[in-house]
Amino acid sequence: MTDSNSKMPAGMAPGLIALGLATAYLVALLGAEKQAVIISLLVLGIGAVVGAAWLGLFDRVSRSFADHEDALGGSAIVAALALAAYFHEDHFVLLLVVTVLLTSVATLGLNVQFGYAGVLNFAGASFFGVGAYTSAVLNAYTSVPHLIVLPIGGVIAALIGSMLLLPVLRTRGHYAAVVTIAFALLFKTFLEVNDVLGGPQGMQVKGMNILGWSFNDNIEAGGITISFYMGYFLLSLALLIAAFVLVRRLERSWIGLNLDALRLDETAASCFGLDITRWKITAFLIGNFLIGIAGALFGMVGGFVGPNNYTFADSLILVSILLLGGIGNPWGLVVATFIVVVVPEKLQTIQEYRFLLYALMVIGVLLFRPEGLLPRPVRRYFPRWRP
Amino acid sequence: MDLGLFAQYTMNGLMLGMMYALVAVGFTLFFGVLDVIKFSHGDVLTVGSFTALATFVGLSALGLHSNWLALLAMLVVATLAMAFLGMLIARYLVMPLRSAPPLNTLLITLMLGTVLRECVRLFYPQGANPKPFPALLPRASVDIGEFNLRLDNVLMLSAGVLVIVGLQYLLNRTKLGLAIRAVAQDEETARTMGINFTGIVLITFALGSGLAAFAGVMNGLYYNEINFGIGLYLGVIGFAAAIIGGLGSIYGAILGGFLFAGLQTVGTVLLPFASAYKDVFAFAVVIAIMAWRPTGLIREKISERV
Amino acid sequence: MNPLLQARGLMRRFGGVVALDGLDLDVAANEILGLIGPNGSGKTTFFNVVTGIYGADAGTVTFGGADITRAPSRAVYKAGIARTFQRSRLSLPLSIFDNIMIGNHQHLNQGLWFNLMRRKAFKREFEENYAAARALVEVFEPAMADRLFEPVAGLPMIDRRRIEICRALISAPKLLLLDEPSAGMTHEETAELMDDILLVRERNKNLTIIIVEHEMGVIERITDRCVVLNFGRKIADGPYREVAADPQVQEAYLGVA
Numbered sequence: 001m002t003d004s005n006s007k008m009p010a011g012m013a014p015g016l017i018a019l020g021l022a023t024a025y026l027v028a029l030l031g032a033e034k035q036a037v038i039i040s041l042l043v044l045g046i047g048a049v050v051g052a053a054w055l056g057l058f059d060r061v062s063r064s065f066a067d068h069e070d071a072l073g074g075s076a077i078v079a080a081l082a083l084a085a086y087f088h089e090d091h092f093v094l095l096l097v098v099t100v101l102l103t104s105v106a107t108l109g110l111n112v113q114f115g116y117a118g119v120l121n122f123a124g125a126s127f128f129g130v131g132a133y134t135s136a137v138l139n140a141y142t143s144v145p146h147l148i149v150l151p152i153g154g155v156i157a158a159l160i161g162s163m164l165l166l167p168v169l170r171t172r173g174h175y176a177a178v179v180t181i182a183f184a185l186l187f188k189t190f191l192e193v194n195d196v197l198g199g200p201q202g203m204q205v206k207g208m209n210i211l212g213w214s215f216n217d218n219i220e221a222g223g224i225t226i227s228f229y230m231g232y233f234l235l236s237l238a239l240l241i242a243a244f245v246l247v248r249r250l251e252r253s254w255i256g257l258n259l260d261a262l263r264l265d266e267t268a269a270s271c272f273g274l275d276i277t278r279w280k281i282t283a284f285l286i287g288n289f290l291i292g293i294a295g296a297l298f299g300m301v302g303g304f305v306g307p308n309n310y311t312f313a314d315s316l317i318l319v320s321i322l323l324l325g326g327i328g329n330p331w332g333l334v335v336a337t338f339i340v341v342v343v344p345e346k347l348q349t350i351q352e353y354r355f356l357l358y359a360l361m362v363i364g365v366l367l368f369r370p371e372g373l374l375p376r377p378v379r380r381y382f383p384r385w386r387p
Numbered sequence: 388m389d390l391g392l393f394a395q396y397t398m399n400g401l402m403l404g405m406m407y408a409l410v411a412v413g414f415t416l417f418f419g420v421l422d423v424i425k426f427s428h429g430d431v432l433t434v435g436s437f438t439a440l441a442t443f444v445g446l447s448a449l450g451l452h453s454n455w456l457a458l459l460a461m462l463v464v465a466t467l468a469m470a471f472l473g474m475l476i477a478r479y480l481v482m483p484l485r486s487a488p489p490l491n492t493l494l495i496t497l498m499l500g501t502v503l504r505e506c507v508r509l510f511y512p513q514g515a516n517p518k519p520f521p522a523l524l525p526r527a528s529v530d531i532g533e534f535n536l537r538l539d540n541v542l543m544l545s546a547g548v549l550v551i552v553g554l555q556y557l558l559n560r561t562k563l564g565l566a567i568r569a570v571a572q573d574e575e576t577a578r579t580m581g582i583n584f585t586g587i588v589l590i591t592f593a594l595g596s597g598l599a600a601f602a603g604v605m606n607g608l609y610y611n612e613i614n615f616g617i618g619l620y621l622g623v624i625g626f627a628a629a630i631i632g633g634l635g636s637i638y639g640a641i642l643g644g645f646l647f648a649g650l651q652t653v654g655t656v657l658l659p660f661a662s663a664y665k666d667v668f669a670f671a672v673v674i675a676i677m678a679w680r681p682t683g684l685i686r687e688k689i690s691e692r693v
Numbered sequence: 694m695n696p697l698l699q700a701r702g703l704m705r706r707f708g709g710v711v712a713l714d715g716l717d718l719d720v721a722a723n724e725i726l727g728l729i730g731p732n733g734s735g736k737t738t739f740f741n742v743v744t745g746i747y748g749a750d751a752g753t754v755t756f757g758g759a760d761i762t763r764a765p766s767r768a769v770y771k772a773g774i775a776r777t778f779q780r781s782r783l784s785l786p787l788s789i790f791d792n793i794m795i796g797n798h799q800h801l802n803q804g805l806w807f808n809l810m811r812r813k814a815f816k817r818e819f820e821e822n823y824a825a826a827r828a829l830v831e832v833f834e835p836a837m838a839d840r841l842f843e844p845v846a847g848l849p850m851i852d853r854r855r856i857e858i859c860r861a862l863i864s865a866p867k868l869l870l871l872d873e874p875s876a877g878m879t880h881e882e883t884a885e886l887m888d889d890i891l892l893v894r895e896r897n898k899n900l901t902i903i904i905v906e907h908e909m910g911v912i913e914r915i916t917d918r919c920v921v922l923n924f925g926r927k928i929a930d931g932p933y934r935e936v937a938a939d940p941q942v943q944e945a946y947l948g949v950a
Contacts, residue, residue, distance in 0.1 A: 118490065122497070167678035174424065174493060178630065179677050181623050186670035193663050246809065253808035253815060254794070254801045257787075261795045264784040270766040271744055271776060272860070273798040282805070312619070316501055323494065356505035359498040363480070366495045370487065378788045378844050381819050387827070387841075 014057070015064035015072045021048075023079040026338065027086060029346060030093045038346050049373070058374055065331050066377045067384070069248070077241065084233050094229035096345055098301055101236040102294040104337045105243045107321045108330060109290030112247060114319070115328040115376075116256060117283035118263030119169065120177040123184040124318035127157040127288050129310030130187075131295025132205070133197060136305045139206040146208045150239075150296045157292025158285045169280045184312040191307035202306025205299045208232065215300070232301045239297065240334075243290050247330055250286070252381045259283050260379075313355045320358040323365050326372030336373060391533025398540055400652035401645075402609055405547035408644030409602035410625025411632065412554065413595030415640040418629070419571035420591045423481055423492045427500035428599060429622015431469055431476075433615055434503050435600030436520070436607045437511055439465040443521055454523040461523075465600040473596025474589045482588065500619070507615040517614040520607035543605055550601060551641060554594075558637065567591055571635065620666070627673040631680065647672065695758060697722040697901050698743070698774075698868060703752035705735075705742055705925075712738040714925035715752065720868070725894065725902045727912040727933065730922035731945055736905040737779055738925070740870050744776055745769045757867070771799055773867035777857040779876060779905075783845045789856055790841040793826045796860035829859050832896075833889045851882040855889065862893060871904040875911055883908060887915055909937070921945065 025045060032038045052058055065072050080097075087093040106128050113119045121127075131153035138149045164183055168175045192200045207216035208231065215231040250256050258279045261269040266276055299305050317340060325336030344354040365372060410432060417425045439461040446457050480499060484492045508514045524539035558564035569577040570587045578584050606621065607613045628647045632639025654668050696719035705713040713735045720726050728736050741747045743754055745766040753762045756772055764772070775796065783792050794801065802808070802818060823841070831838045833855040845856060854874055861869055871890075875883040894900055906912050912919060912933055919936045921929040923945040929936040936942055 120490070120493070164674060164678075174490065175630065175677055177424075177426075177493060178623065178626055179674050182627070182670040182673040182677075185620070185623060186667050186674070189666040189670070190664070193667065249809045249812065254803060255805065255808045257791055257794055258798075258803070260787055260791070261784060264786070265782055267746060267766075268778065268782040268784075269795065271746070271770060272796050272864075273767040273770040274795075275767060313501065316497070319494070320498075353505075353509065355501060356509060359501035359505065362498045363495055363502070366487075366491050366498075367480075367483070370491060378786075378842060379791055380842060382816060385816075387823065387839075 010060065010063035010067045012064060012068040012071060014060045015068055016075060018057075018061045018064075019072060019075055019079055022335070023083060026342075027083060029342065030083075030087065030096065032346070035347070035349070042343065042347065053369075053373070062326075062329065062331070062374045062377060065374075066380065069383055073244070077237070080237055084230065084237075088224070088226045088230060091227050091229055094227050094233055095301070096342060098229060098232050098236045099298070100337050100341045101233070101240045102298045102301070103318070103321070103341055104334045105236075105240050105294035106291045107318055107325075107333045107337055108240075108243045108247045109287040109294070110318055110322055111287075111328065111330065111333055112250065112259075112283050112290070113287035114322060116251065116259035116263065117280055118259075119165075119280055119284050119287075120174055121161075121180050121284070121287065122177060122312070122315050122319065123161075123180040123187065124291055125310045125312075125314035126184045126187040127161055127291045128295035128298065128314075128318075129191075129305070130157045130160055131292035131297075132299030132302075132305045132310070133191075133203070134292070135296040135299040136203040136205040137197070139300070140203070145210075146300065147210060149300075150293050151289075153296025153299075154289040154292035157295065158288040161288040162281065162285055165284060166281065169284065170277050180315075181312065184315050188307050188311050191310075198306070200307060202304055202309075205303050205305055207303060208235070208297075208300045216303070229301070232297070236297060236301075239293065243294075244330055244334075246286075246290075251328070251330075252379060255279070255282070256379065317355070317358055320362045323362050324372055326374040326376055328376035329372070329374045332372055332374030332376075389533060391531065394531070394534040394536075396652050396656055398534075398536070400648045401544055402540060402648075403651065404645035404648030405544060406602045406606055406609075406621060406644075407625050407628050407647050408641040409547065409550070409598050409605070410621050411628035411640035411644045412551075412637060413599050414626050414629035415632065415635055415637055416567075416591050416595040418634045420567065420588050421477075421481065421485070423489065424496070424626070424634075425476070425481065425592075426493060426497040426622070426626075427476060427503060428496075428595070429618035429620070429625065430500040430503040431472060431596050431618065432599040432603040432606075432621055433507055433613075433618030434472065434603075435465045435469040435596075436603030436613045436617065437507050437514075437518075437615075438468050438600070439604045439607065440518060440520060440613065441511075443523075454521075457521075458523045462601065462604055465604055466597040469600035469603075470593035470597040473592040473594075473599075476596075477589055477592035478585075481592075482585070500622070504615055504619060511615075514615055517612050520611050520613050522608065522611050524608060539608065543608060547605065550598070554598070555637070557594075563590065620669075623673060624669060627676060631676055647676075650676075696720055697757060698903075699755045700739070700743075701753050701755075703739070703742060703754065704750040705738055705747060706750055712925050713742065713749075713752075716922070716925060716927060718920060718927060720901060720903060722867075722901055723898060724917045725904065725915055727916035727919040728903055728905045728922065729907075729909075729912060729919055729936075730928075734922040734945075735925035736922055737872055739922075740776060740872055740903075740905065743769065743870070744774060770864075770866075774870065775861035775864060775866035775868075776870035777854075777861050777872055777874060779872040781850070781853050781857055781877075783853055783856060783860075785846040786844055788842045788844055789830070789837065789848075790823065790826055792845055792856050793829070793841075793859050793863050794822060797822060797825075797863045799864055826859070826863060829863055830855075832892055833859065850877045851886065854878065854886060858886075858890070858893075865897075867899070868901045868903070871902060871906075873905050873907065875906060875908045880908075880910075883911060887911055891915060909933075913937075 029041050032041055084094065084097065106124060110121060110124050113121050134153040134156050135149045138144050138152065139146065164179055165176055168179050191197055197203060207214060216228050218228045219226040219230060258274055262274055262276050262279055270276055321333060321336045321340050325332030340358065344351045350357060410429065413428050417423060442461045442464045443457055446460060451457055476499065480495055481492060484495060524542050526539060528535050528537040558567060566582045566587050569580065569582055570584060574584060606617060624647055628643035629640045631646060632643035650672050651669050655665065698720040700716055700718040703713050703716040716739065730736055742749050745764050749762055753760055755761065756774060761769055761772060808815060826841060827838050834852065837852060845853060874886055916933060918931065919933045920927055921936050921942045928945060929939045929942045
């Protein structure tokens, strides 16, 4: 965590400029078709990021976001809406953006578990898959309203997760790591051999339908065709905003303090009355709930679930996002999710190598910048509050 | 169930147990000297078995057709190469992070495991597909009732036993073993006694990784097939076995390995659906055992200083 | 009068080492007790057994008449015992305020709904606690009171010790256990810290303190009474001057068996 000067609130300008530049860059990158253009843009982006990091600009941006979160958060929502409006016809880009939004929700969940409470979860993608399979099954066999299916997906992911981890969370040490890896491997093999859930071929998922409005139809309005992904985009954005606010409030509360305290020193924390087990479990349930909801919606977005989408390697990608963005900093996570999800989709040549590249990247981050791109600032319970 | 079938299952269980035990011993050795969990251990095994396979392919291309010589060369090359790799990992990834939170070591070795696994998948010719592994041991067998006792299995088991006995001898009867145990016991005291700490750590990592390579070759010979995911599979099970045995205890790790194989074998026999769900069952056993005794059968010593 | 804290026949072994060997100890309410003895005589182990970090192999500990021998750490804290650690155990990346608030766990509303949804009420509680933390820090180091939202990591040892003591005091415990507060500090710094502790005690006469310390000057200055441990047993008990003159104590310190 970096020191944020408590006397002088940071200006809003660094945050606004960064947001503007990032949006413009994203529009250019998402819209680019030629591989040469994409590569140039990526090189430019990497150069800009390295340069900014070297000049210490990230810390200023990070502080600016910490001090003007409401205003900048609002601007970020406007930027996201503008981006979606610009690409309103483009299925591929909108799907990509939806993927980023929902992956961000999942990494926010992982952040509560790992970033705050220090509980390792190497089965993030599996729990995401639990959510997706939940919506596949519920939409196919029941008439549960689709909006209700989402929280059910979250609850089931939380339930399965707690069944696995309850015994382990009662102990010290990082045994949760092994249990979650075992679950990640189990989950994929289970899906492959299980006929009820479609086996290796997976299952179709019925699209979202709210009170007769089917999300899977394009919208025709005044001569403009709007991609059917727009509905999913708006819903995903709403979900991300809700998750973001929740995680933010959690961090800026006594509960966030509890989680930090137990992560940093269990013995000292328990000498001051902290119920280690209770808070580890709370963090784990909240995290898995978010991951499960995101997965349930993503299942409907993609229209298909299969064992190969939720592997251990995918779980490691989620962890990579967390480490790259800066553990504990929600803004960093969203930025990192954009990078990690969008780059291999646009640059097809590295798609095949993405697991390798991200693993190498994380090793680099851990060795040279363990606090990530946007380091987590010291907790301010109310950013604008001054004594 | 008749006796022949029972013997067959026992043999399979012993083979599995031997491989698990060899992997578990590595985890326990690393944890002993550095108090770290090195998650890339299983993938070192994968790289070891692919190194052995590459050695075989190379030798065949050179016109060597003696199975015994080929096997010897494969073992030597794979073991030494992995020992060296283990030392590199210890020196450049694990030791520099000693002052960082232990979580970082865990993550960095996990990611390194992914790097190794992906390198095999992407850069070994057709590495994404399972590769046949040559059956180099004599395939003779004796039928005892329904039990088909295969010579290659007997040889592998004996080799495994020899390796474990050798490791015991090394740890308990040699100066090097004494130094390893001293470092595991108490780093500070070991240093003041004049033991080269870094050297001992590197040797320990070399030793553990060499054992993994040996287990990797054994796995290839046993199943006659290897793929880039075997290390992940064996690594998770081996790690769970090491935990069951109480991380840090060699005997515990060996015991844990065989216990695991035993449970898995019994499960396969007793549960009708277990053959299709073989891997699901194996990982379910891992989870169940971790839930049952997360800190191992032999209770860990509380070493935290307050 | 009944003692506030009472240990009877307290035993604790680590493998073959006997850290506490049938220790009997009484601490009266409102006294400052010095706990001294050579290294490895069981002082810190005593703290750890009292605060539930280690279990006792035999014997009992009662606090205000209630048996706390098998109570987990957090129950011991709730009963009103707070402590500091020999090797400073602050959460370095967190702010001064956060570290102090960790010590006030039992007075903070821990409800999920309160923390997440009732932000106005939370803000009031936060402001009250900020005022309390600030007032407490001001006793120790007024300069630090303006910097409560800076991380602990950059502070010198004496400030860290002060924060540790504030963390232990913020919940208004009945009994404060200080484990070598002078470790890692100079003589001047130690003297300053002791002034602060005496000041706190001046303001709150109901606070009982047990202090483990190697600096005999500190012990002489601030304690009402001293207990000397050797090999996990009490070998002397009385005002500092008396125990210091005790030949058994001198023997223990000089290591003459």
